[in-house]
Amino acid sequence: MARQQSVQFAKSCGDCPIRHRAVCANCEADELTILEGLKSYKTFAAGEPIIWAGDHMHHVASVVTGVAAISQTMEDGRRQMVGLLLPSDFMGRPGREAAAFDITAATEVVLCRFERKPFEQLLINSPTIGHRLLQMTLDELDAAREWMLLLGRKTAREKISSLLAIIARREAVLGQDLTPGPMAFDLHITREAMADYLGLTIETVSRQLTALRKDGVIGMEGKRRILIPDFPRLLDEAGDDADGGLVD
Amino acid sequence: MARQQSVQFAKSCGDCPIRHRAVCANCEADELTILEGLKSYKTFAAGEPIIWAGDHMHHVASVVTGVAAISQTMEDGRRQMVGLLLPSDFMGRPGREAAAFDITAATEVVLCRFERKPFEQLLINSPTIGHRLLQMTLDELDAAREWMLLLGRKTAREKISSLLAIIARREAVLGQDLTPGPMAFDLHITREAMADYLGLTIETVSRQLTALRKDGVIGMEGKRRILIPDFPRLLDEAGDDADGGLVD
DNA sequence: CTTTTTTGTTGATCCACATCAACGCCCCGA
């Protein structure tokens, strides 16, 4: 059994499940060796497709830097984003040959990849990676379910407010900027990506942003920088009860 | 390592992860013993709440019979169903104290429950349960993502058609009724549950059902029994590309 | 530099679905 100890993750690959195992060299050195040999990094430019639904998946991967978007498109072009992959998030589906969804790089993305077959074998032999993967998948499932409430029942204004609240919270965590005062951040996604995420059109996204600005809920510097003078006010607009812990 | 063999699941508890382990008596008999001692069955009447979001979760459980609905409600009463739990589905979240969502019995439900703490311990010690749980969670995540496309981008008619297609497919699997001809099944859920699931109102659900009936896409006997004369036609109405594999 | 493309904003109009309201049917209890 793996020793319970505080492990310092190495820097290169975030705190992905693979990394975690690779660092525990004292307990399962052979697996470390196997993994190191199979690891490969690959970079995708912003906008570049990473995989299409139905493609054969040769690898599983972990996001090192950047943001990737999981999405689905209907024949007539209607598109819905169904997930965001941030650094340390896992991509791929042990036990499945074909990808279920399209994944594209929203910003420039660096992936840390492993061949799928050996990874699956490793998963069978080692409980720790499996446990970590289970936790991550359960988190994603919870986030997806929160998102279903947003898509099914929230108004356009609530949707926009929710999205801004999520991004603000994430930025706050990243920057340790948990001061209760005003906050500010850059939207690094386009209006189109926001629309695809929220189940809206770009026109509606644009209109609701200006409405929130006119009502003083948010401020804007240029087209991409958002100011939040009163975060609880924004949460209230989002219609979330109290904390509204969306994290995807 | 567990021997790779064809295992016949016992009847009482579906093919839940716990069952799977309990049957492998030859490889891990001690775990079997532990589990048998902790198992308890509980029945909920149709409409009865099973757990509320925020409640402390003393147990994890597996659905033995019946259907349970996972849902979220906003302060003003807007509700969205975010998942269905069918026999053999797992309920609960290893490693989390409080429930994230409301769960209610849609029909009469029998659960096979285990105390959470010992179950978590078991999960750490035994990879097989974890792997099965991971597979189930990944399946649920895929289903949730398909559902996000429905909620975000499909029209009311497409939503209803999708739901009927899902139920029809499930019934076909259960009854081994994979004949290509016409199929029929009972809706055991109310119009309200359908509306909560699809992000619609009950009036719209009702209207779209009559519209589909008038257009010959479906037939109805009474208010609950649905006839599907031409399944591919229904799939086409659902807007799914080709197979449209929603399974939740 | 100019031209073209991408991205975002705003206005006018339309329509799919929500809302409000009335009613029919069935089950159950008095």
Next chain:
DNA sequence: TCGGGGCGTTGATGTGGATCAACAAAAAAG
């Protein structure tokens, strides 16, 4: 037998967001 409540249908009307269209600003390309 009657009334009442749960469930479902249908009609009339309202409205939030989509659609169609024009344009501004910024970025990229030449």
